[in-house]
Amino acid sequence: MASNMIAAPTKRRAYMSEIYDFDRQIDRSNATSAKWEKYRGRDILPMWVADTDFAVLPEVQQALHRRADHPVFGYGHTPEHLIEVLVERMRRLYQWRIEPDWLVFLPGIVGALFLACRATGKPGDEVYRPAIIYPPFAKAPQMNAQNGLPVPMRMHEERMIIDLDWLEQQPTHPGQLLLLCNPQNPGGAIYRESELRRLAEFVIQRDMLLCSDEIHCDLILDPEKKHVPIASLGPEIEQRSITLMAPSKTFNLAGLGCAFAIVRQPELRAQMKVSPYIVPHVNVMGLAAAEAAYEFGDEWVRQQCIYLAANRDYLIDAVNRIPGLSLGPIEATYLAWIDVSALGLEDPMEFFENAGVGMSPGRDFGDNGFMRLNFGCPRSRVEQAVARIRKAVESLA
Ligand SMILES: Cc1ncc(COP(=O)(O)O)c(C=O)c1O
Numbered sequence: 001m002a003s004n005m006i007a008a009p010t011k012r013r014a015y016m017s018e019i020y021d022f023d024r025q026i027d028r029s030n031a032t033s034a035k036w037e038k039y040r041g042r043d044i045l046p047m048w049v050a051d052t053d054f055a056v057l058p059e060v061q062q063a064l065h066r067r068a069d070h071p072v073f074g075y076g077h078t079p080e081h082l083i084e085v086l087v088e089r090m091r092r093l094y095q096w097r098i099e100p101d102w103l104v105f106l107p108g109i110v111g112a113l114f115l116a117c118r119a120t121g122k123p124g125d126e127v128y129r130p131a132i133i134y135p136p137f138a139k140a141p142q143m144n145a146q147n148g149l150p151v152p153m154r155m156h157e158e159r160m161i162i163d164l165d166w167l168e169q170q171p172t173h174p175g176q177l178l179l180l181c182n183p184q185n186p187g188g189a190i191y192r193e194s195e196l197r198r199l200a201e202f203v204i205q206r207d208m209l210l211c212s213d214e215i216h217c218d219l220i221l222d223p224e225k226k227h228v229p230i231a232s233l234g235p236e237i238e239q240r241s242i243t244l245m246a247p248s249k250t251f252n253l254a255g256l257g258c259a260f261a262i263v264r265q266p267e268l269r270a271q272m273k274v275s276p277y278i279v280p281h282v283n284v285m286g287l288a289a290a291e292a293a294y295e296f297g298d299e300w301v302r303q304q305c306i307y308l309a310a311n312r313d314y315l316i317d318a319v320n321r322i323p324g325l326s327l328g329p330i331e332a333t334y335l336a337w338i339d340v341s342a343l344g345l346e347d348p349m350e351f352f353e354n355a356g357v358g359m360s361p362g363r364d365f366g367d368n369g370f371m372r373l374n375f376g377c378p379r380s381r382v383e384q385a386v387a388r389i390r391k392a393v394e395s396l397a
Pocket of ligand 1: 050107108109110111134181185213215246248254259
């Protein structure tokens with residue numbers, strides 16, 4: 001083979017016996033990491049933005065090396081094989097039959113949320129979104145001069161989800177969009193199929209459109225629970241849906257900028273495809289990484305979920321032993337939503353940074369009584385964080 005040709009990925013799935021090491025401490029201090037640079041030179045554990053400190057799947061790194069060995073980095077073209085792998089993945093995991101041309105590749109989900117608001121409405125339109133949510137959900141309607149309507153959250157089966165009863169009581173306004181986050185960030189709730197059916201019914205009956213951000217769909221920590229893409233529930237909701245997914249959280253590739261939307265309805269899809277005028281194409285390294293990750297990563301993801309579930313179990317137990325703190329079940333994601341309201345702190349973020357733990361402030365998500373802690377890291381760091389949190393909280397007494 002000529003040396004400048006990019007070798008095809010080896011057709012090999014990870015052997016069941018391969019054990020990945022999520023305990024490994026990796027120094028990210030000189031790796032242009034947003035998470036680690038924020039606290040450079042300060043003794044604060046970075047447990048905020050949603051990337052993990054785990055090494056990627058070896059096949060991903062090999063694919064990136066192979067691509068980097070080719071000396072030309074012109075505009076990319078989505079590999080046919082990546083499309084095939086995704087079509088097969090939707091069918092295998094969710095019995096969802098999508099067509100290759102329903103896929104729209106994008107450099108990120110945040111941009112896709114903005115595009116979805118733009119694609120489905122005009123300035124002045126109304127967009128429902130969860131009241132407590134990953135901040136860009138609130139920004140995306142605003143940036144399109146649309147009115148974001150926060151849907152109150154409620155606890156149901158120990159999970160924080162949007163209040164379906166409240167939603168169903170709202171007056172009808174044709175043309176509205178509903179932004180859903182499933183699994184929900186923050187909180188990690190997985191919507192049940194029955195709840196998704198109710199939501200689908202709500203969208204169909206009111207002649208609305210839906211954008212479902214499912215970026216955390218592979219990070220299911222309870223093996224008996226299942227992710228269901230809402231668009232897979234039937235042709236009517238499929239016609240009204242933009243489903244957003246990405247390898248970035250699942251395989252720790254957020255810095256490579258690769259995501260995709262699944263859009264059945266052609267006009268809606270065409271609207272999402274205006275992206276080259278607003279956001280750039282997916283970069284060639286992101287495409288190479290995504291292809292290898294989805295091709296070879298199932299076993300790696302399975303082991304990562306087991307590791308994360310053990311971190312979660314440890315964290316829930318340890319946090320709930322600290323008087324004044326409370327942490328409920330986390331079904332998905334590596335993001336703990338810790339209730340610190342009983343401490344009565346004016347600025348919880350500052351308090352916990354002074355304690356040496358850099359979390360995400362709940363106020364950015366819509367509730368100042370909470371802090372979001374990223375436990376996608378070696379267990380030893382989670383233990384260190386808990387010890388620091390405990391010491392600081394006890395010092396309040
Ligand atoms: C629900 C949700 N959507 C989108 C993103 C970000 O996606 P991207 O980096 O592809 O813009 C995150 C990152 O934490 C997220 O939690």
